[in-house]
Amino acid sequence: MTDEEKNNDKKKGIKFIEVESMRDLISLSAGPMGSVNRVHHLEISGQHLYFLVGGIPGSVVIYFIRANKIKERYIVYNNMTDEISYKDKKESTPQTLYIPFINIKKQNLFTEEDFKDFL
Numbered sequence: 001m002t003d004e005e006k007n008n009d010k011k012k013g014i015k016f017i018e019v020e021s022m023r024d025l026i027s028l029s030a031g032p033m034g035s036v037n038r039v040h041h042l043e044i045s046g047q048h049l050y051f052l053v054g055g056i057p058g059s060v061v062i063y064f065i066r067a068n069k070i071k072e073r074y075i076v077y078n079n080m081t082d083e084i085s086y087k088d089k090k091e092s093t094p095q096t097l098y099i100p101f102i103n104i105k106k107q108n109l110f111t112e113e114d115f116k117d118f119l
Helices: 003-012 022-029
Strands: 014-018 039-044 047-056 059-067 074-078 083-087 096-103
Touching (some): 022 039, 022 047, 022 059
Parallel strands (some): 039 096
Antiparallel strands (some): 039 047, 074 083, 074 096
C-alpha cells in the first residue's frame, strides 16, 4: 500500500460536523462532573476554525465552528446563567468553567481540501 493510499484510508475515518454556534461547541466541550475538553483553534484559508476532536468507534469526529479570531486565552462559561465570555486569566468563580484555546501551529490531521464543503 502506497503512502497516498494509507493517507486516504486514514481520512475516510474522519467526519466533520459544523455546529451552529460557539454555545453548541461549548455544550460539547463541557463534560460530566466538570471535566472540560480543550477547544482547538486553527486558521485555514483565512478562516478561523474552533474545534473539538471526538470519536465514535472506527472514526474521528471533528466538531467545529467558523468564527472571527478570538484573542483571549479562555472561553468562560457560566453554567448557572448560561453566559459565554472570553478572558485571558482565570478567576476563582463558582459555577464557571474556563475552557482553554489550544492554538494549532502545524498539524497533519486534515487539510484545506477536507473542509472544501464548509469554507
